[in-house]
Amino acid sequence: MSNISIKDKFALLHNELGRPMTAAEVSQYLPFFSENYIRANYEDFGGINVGGRYLFFERSLINALQ
Numbered sequence: 001m002s003n004i005s006i007k008d009k010f011a012l013l014h015n016e017l018g019r020p021m022t023a024a025e026v027s028q029y030l031p032f033f034s035e036n037y038i039r040a041n042y043e044d045f046g047g048i049n050v051g052g053r054y055l056f057f058e059r060s061l062i063n064a065l066q
Helices: 006-017 023-029 035-040 058-065
Strands: 048-050 053-057
Touching: 006 058, 023 035, 023 053, 035 053, 053 058
Parallel strands: none
Antiparallel strands: 048 053
């Protein structure tokens, strides 16, 4: 087993993926897309669906938009 704490694991993920964002936050950055459109097309924006919750990470979103 790894001796890395959960706090350190989250810090590593944050460094790799950037900050997690909701569909509402993404629609604030991209006002020409509605929150509903972003949810319906979450994969196109680099998002993931975790138990009905849509999450977008900064780096994944940037990569999807390029």
